[in-house]
Amino acid sequence: MSATTATSAVAEPAAQAGDLVRVERLAAGWGGTNQGFLLTYRTPALDGRLTTATGLVFLPEGPSPDGGRPIVAWDHGTNGLSQQCGLSSSDNAPYDAPALLRINQAGYAAVAPDYLGLSPQSPGVHPYQNTRTEATTTIDLVRAARHAFDDLSTRWSVMGVSQGGGAALSTGNMAPNYAPELDFRGTVALAPESHLERVLSLAGPQSPAVPGLGGLAGTIAAVLAAIRANQPGFDLNPYLSTEGRRILDAVSTQCVTEWSDTVGDRPIGALLARPLNDPVITDVLNTYMAVPTAGYRQPVFIGQGVSDTAVPIPVTLALLAEFTSAGTKYEFAAFDADHSTIMNDGFGAGLRFVQRVMGTP
Incomplete structure (x- = not known):
């Protein structure tokens, strides 16, 4: 194994997507590994111009197999919108590091992007639920x-879960064309978030709170805050109430654990001054966040918990x-899980699927 030092940099102006800027070794034991970077x-x-992002790499102990060690990318669930909310800014990534370690134990290198805007090295508000940048940050981390x-x-x-499940699907859809130099083998999406663009298109000033889905208003506020900050040429403010603008300003600087306190018991309608069902905004929403359903060239596995209320099984x-x-082939399994x-x-089922489509490391 060899690694570029922390002081190495890519020469400008020839920078390309996937170019490495810096690699730093994590402290021994961070996330449960001594091989973390x-x-x-x-x-x-989102505007197509190159920016910087960060991501974790966990490597298994021991020598690589002949032909090199294969890679499994992990797309994490919702963490927030601000630069302190990424995996690399957390204390040992307690929710996601166990997944990376299980990937290592299966013999694969594990990589996990922070996504755009979720670390101090990545400027701007995270473009939450934007399928394209979720995919490109994942693929470009594999390149890096x-x-x-x-x-x-x-x-x-x-592989991915929740927000990361939708991100994994977008990644698998885009990977063969975006990075043809890589040998992409398959996608695992667990409880993938989808259809939020349709929920949003039904919302308006009179929209009530949704019983049993107390976190939905916070998620909607975060999606709107992300679109407002990142969508070139589109002004969301006329659709927002004064209270909605204030809440979006706050959510833009927060991690997910703070959203519920910020939104409180307000219904989705409290955020809005106008309905979100006109063609201008529905086109923006579909382009920004719709999960692709056609065009997959490699196998897809989708897993869903039957007791899930955050991503209810009817949505999946x-x-x-x-x-x-769309004629897309997939494997599906339901689990007694939330x-x-x-x-x-x-x-575990997703990792077995990966082992089947990837082969023995």
Whole structure:
């Protein structure tokens, strides 16, 4: 194994997506590994211009197999919108590090992007739920990891949960064309968030609170805050109430654990001055966040907990119906799990799927 030092930099102006800017070794034991690294790398922002992002790399102990060690990318769930909310800014990534370690135990290198805007090295408000930048930050981290460590293979797959489940699907859809130099093998999406663009298109000033989905208003506020900060050429403010603008300003600087206190018991309608069902904004919403349902060239596995209230199973079944209508082949499994416990049996099934499509490391 070899790694670029922390002082190395990519020469300008020839920077390209996936170029490595810096690699730093994490403290021994961070996240449960002694082989953890933080990478800073180039990737496009929503406007297409290159920016910087960060991501974690966990490597298994021991020598790499002949042909290089294959890679599994991990797309994490919702963490927030601000620069202190990424995995690399957390204290040992307590929710996601166990997933990376299980990937290592299966013999694969694990990489996990912070996504744009979720670390001090990545400027701006995180473009939450934007399928394109979630995918490009993931693919470009795989590229950067291979620049940093010369014993990594071109062979790779992606896994993700919740926000990261939708991100994984977008990644798997885009990977073969975006990075043809890599050998992409398959996608695992656990409880993938989808159809939020349709929920938003139904919202207006009279929209009530939704019983049993107390976190929905916070999620909607975060999506709107992300679009307002990141969508070139589109002004969301006329659609927002005065209270909605204040809440979006606050949510833009917060991590997910703070959203519920900021939004309180306000219904979604309290955020809005105008309905979100006119063609201008529905086009923006669909382009920004719709999960792709056609065009997959490699196998797809989707796992869903039957007790999930954050991503209810009817939402995922609607997504699968759209996959079927589009002619997209997939494997599906339902689990006796909620949004958190899907990471038990669901993750195990997803990892077995990866082993099947990737082969033995």
